[in-house]
Amino acid sequence: MNGKTWSLLSLLCLSILLFLPTRSNGQDFALSCGAKEPSTDPEKKKWEPDAKFLKTGNSIQATATYQDPSLLSTIPYMTARIFTAPSTYEIPVKGDKRHLLRLHFYPSTYTGLNISNSYFAVAANDVTLLSNFSAAITCQALTQAYLVREYSLAPIEKDVLSITFTPSDKYKDTFAFINGIEVIEMPELFDTAVLVGFSDQMADAKAANLQSMFRLNVGGQDIPGSQDSGGLTRTWYNDAPYIFSAGLGVTLQASNNFRINYEKMPVSTAPADVYKTARTQGPDGNINIKSNLTWTFQVDTNFTYIMRLHFCEF
Known part of the structure; x- marks a missing residue:
């Protein structure tokens, strides 16, 4: 298939939190x-x-x-x-x-x-x-x-x-x-999403059948299924191999006593270890304005992709 992956509607996870019921x-x-x-x-x-x-x-x-x-x-x-x-x-x-x-x-x-x-x-x-x-x-x-x-x-x-x-x-x-x-x-982790570049069009992810394509732990190492949350046993992979060029940025690690408070989202959204690491461009604003962090993924252009971005301040 020339390196392309066939899917139904495809799911791409990098590492927006959704307010959902628990599993x-x-x-x-x-x-x-x-x-x-x-x-x-x-x-x-x-x-x-x-x-x-x-x-x-x-x-x-x-x-x-x-x-x-x-x-x-x-x-x-x-x-x-x-x-x-x-x-x-x-x-x-x-x-x-x-x-x-x-x-x-x-x-x-x-x-x-x-x-x-x-x-x-x-x-x-x-x-x-x-x-x-x-x-x-x-x-x-x-x-x-x-x-x-x-x-x-x-x-x-x-x-x-x-x-x-x-x-x-x-x-x-x-x-x-x-x-x-x-x-x-x-649990229902997916909802209606806005199509990028088409603000007047929506994708009904809630009713869609999805194929998982990439699930990355940004700034951190692989997380095996046994350490996933909510009993979903998903594997989260180190994001470094997907970063474009040599600009890896700076990785951050939360302190050992850092705890995730899942107040408005279920634990099954992602394991705590996903939120304990991050990747930034670094503290130098002069350098940041001239560069960016880019991840690249090989995909089939015949399909629509859902991207979920996970954020946590620490």
Whole structure:
């Protein structure tokens, strides 16, 4: 895809606070696809076998023949569910709630199948998430061994989330596969947004299905899912690789006794560690007027993007 990422409506997080309800205690699911027994990953997340949620289609339980050293965990990546025909998972959800959906892919060799033949589509209910997708090609382009695709799905007014994998009919001996599926109930973090450059036009993000593109902790290090807030287990990445040119500015760190007071927004908006670091141009006004801080992101220009900016004074 020439380095471009397909999405529905895409979500970009840098590090405007929204006044929202707190996260409800919904039932969440972490499925280790192809696994036969429950397991726990290094971040203490519990994964369960996927079989009881698989309702239709022909599938194979498989184990990867090679463990890449870059894998942070064997769970859920060393087992997979292989599909040779359209197949559907049905997961019970609250239809009036928004949900995070994460799909985990590790394009290794499974049961003698050639991973380069794997092209498929993924749909959540009637929403197409991936089309003619090759995890192998995508990972190769990104120079990484595994891939996580994250979506924020609008309320579906149904009590079942159907996730369907369909092998492509454009290639011979093709198949679909999945290593892990996470479904997490989340609060409504999105609302109507003004389109940049078009003040008279609005984007109804609240009713949109979104794909997460970038989620950065500005001025700080990576924050793993186990340290995220509100039980959403999102990963926040160091922003430095996205800064344009050598002008990194100056990073700031809050004192150790700094505490976030979430008075008018839910804890799940972002973890406290996001608000404990920042990046500035520095204290010299003469230099600042001649420079700027710029982050660059590779995106597909065919889509609309939501940018959320997080601010905190300390």
